[in-house]
Amino acid sequence: MPISTALVTTDRPARYLKQLISHLGHKTTTRLLDDTRGTVTVTAGTCALSAGPDGLRLLADAADLEGLARVQDVVARHLVRFATQEELSVDWTEPMAGGDLDILDPVVDDYLLSHCTPADEVLRQLAATTREATGSASGMQVSHDEGVLLTMLTRLVGATFAVEVGTFTGYSSLCVARGLAEGGRLLTCDVSEEWTAIARTAWEQAGVADRIDLKVGAAVETLRALPEEPLIDIAFIDADKDSYPVYYEEIVRRLRPGGLVVLDNVFLGGRVFDPAYQEAHHLAIRELNDFIAGDERVESVMLPVRDGVTLARRR
Numbered sequence: 001m002p003i004s005t006a007l008v009t010t011d012r013p014a015r016y017l018k019q020l021i022s023h024l025g026h027k028t029t030t031r032l033l034d035d036t037r038g039t040v041t042v043t044a045g046t047c048a049l050s051a052g053p054d055g056l057r058l059l060a061d062a063a064d065l066e067g068l069a070r071v072q073d074v075v076a077r078h079l080v081r082f083a084t085q086e087e088l089s090v091d092w093t094e095p096m097a098g099g100d101l102d103i104l105d106p107v108v109d110d111y112l113l114s115h116c117t118p119a120d121e122v123l124r125q126l127a128a129t130t131r132e133a134t135g136s137a138s139g140m141q142v143s144h145d146e147g148v149l150l151t152m153l154t155r156l157v158g159a160t161f162a163v164e165v166g167t168f169t170g171y172s173s174l175c176v177a178r179g180l181a182e183g184g185r186l187l188t189c190d191v192s193e194e195w196t197a198i199a200r201t202a203w204e205q206a207g208v209a210d211r212i213d214l215k216v217g218a219a220v221e222t223l224r225a226l227p228e229e230p231l232i233d234i235a236f237i238d239a240d241k242d243s244y245p246v247y248y249e250e251i252v253r254r255l256r257p258g259g260l261v262v263l264d265n266v267f268l269g270g271r272v273f274d275p276a277y278q279e280a281h282h283l284a285i286r287e288l289n290d291f292i293a294g295d296e297r298v299e300s301v302m303l304p305v306r307d308g309v310t311l312a313r314r315r
């Protein structure tokens with residue numbers, strides 16, 4: 001399913017958004033999600049609109065290129081017509097396949113990796129062991145720059161109690177454990193004995209094994225067994241995507257004010273942007289992303305780090 005985006009530079013993005021939704025609402029299906037977000041669905045496809053500080057952002061998608069051109073044309077024509085006091089220009093990107101979207105150019109990815117605190121010997125060795133022992137599954141491991149981000153966030157919130165959902169071979173756990181305050185503990189959970197055995201060895205080598213509690217079993221049970229009090233300082237969610245909404249809910253209610261929940265893979269390799277993908281995990285992440293953006297218990301931001309990382313801080 002092809003997608004295309006445009007940024008329409010204007011000082012009045014919210015006004016145009018509402019005008020478009022209201023006008024096209026007479027002929028097509030439109031939705032106004034809040035003052036700054038909405039969608040227009042015509043027979044050929046859909047355009048999502050969001051008003052931001054730099055203008056009106058458009059994301060059009062359709063079943064084929066012909067349909068995409070029709071969606072682009074309807075939206076652009078109306079916007080240009082509404083702008084009686086300024087000349088708007090709607091410059092669409094070339095059509096891309098939503099599911100194959102590279103968030104960052106590989107050159108940028110490499111540059112980021114080589115410009116953060118480097119991995120030490122234990123982390124380098126763990127990455128190599130994971131590749132040898134798990135083959136293609138090793139792609140599940142967080143990249144090193146994301147690991148550095150986790151250590152830094154853990155340190156910044158002064159965490160004494162951290163929770164992780166999705167241990168795998170322990171790279172992200174090690175990064176979180178290294179950021180804990182004096183006496184702090186990390187509870188991490190996974191269903192795999194095999195993968196977490198590799199993790200235990202690495203934690204021993206790094207000298208952090210004594211501050212990590214590993215629980216092997218379904219994460220939802222581990223989370224539900226936690227006390228209801230808001231004791232969690234930071235949590236990292238990186239496991240089965242269908243269950244992210246449940247993990248988020250169980251964690252947010254236990255976050256202390258100022259505590260942080262970090263969610264990995266919120267772009268699903270670009271599939272989250274493309275409505276053609278309708279499997280349970282696509283729907284779960286898409287709905288959760290929308291939900292978090294409007295969740296009044298937290299302030300949140302989505303970062304284009306690797307496959308998309310959401311930070312949600314409990315108010």
Ligand SMILES: C[S@@+](CC[C@H](N)C(=O)[O-])C[C@H]1O[C@@H](n2cnc3c(N)ncnc32)[C@H](O)[C@@H]1O
Pocket residue numbers: 140141142165166167168169170171172173189190191192195217218219220238239240243
């Ligand atoms: C993406 S990997 C985690 C990667 C890890 N954070 C790292 O950086 O190495 C996802 C992990 O979630 C685990 N997992 C899948 N379903 C689970 C469940 N229901 N409960 C707990 N863990 C689960 C998998 O066994 C896998 O190890």
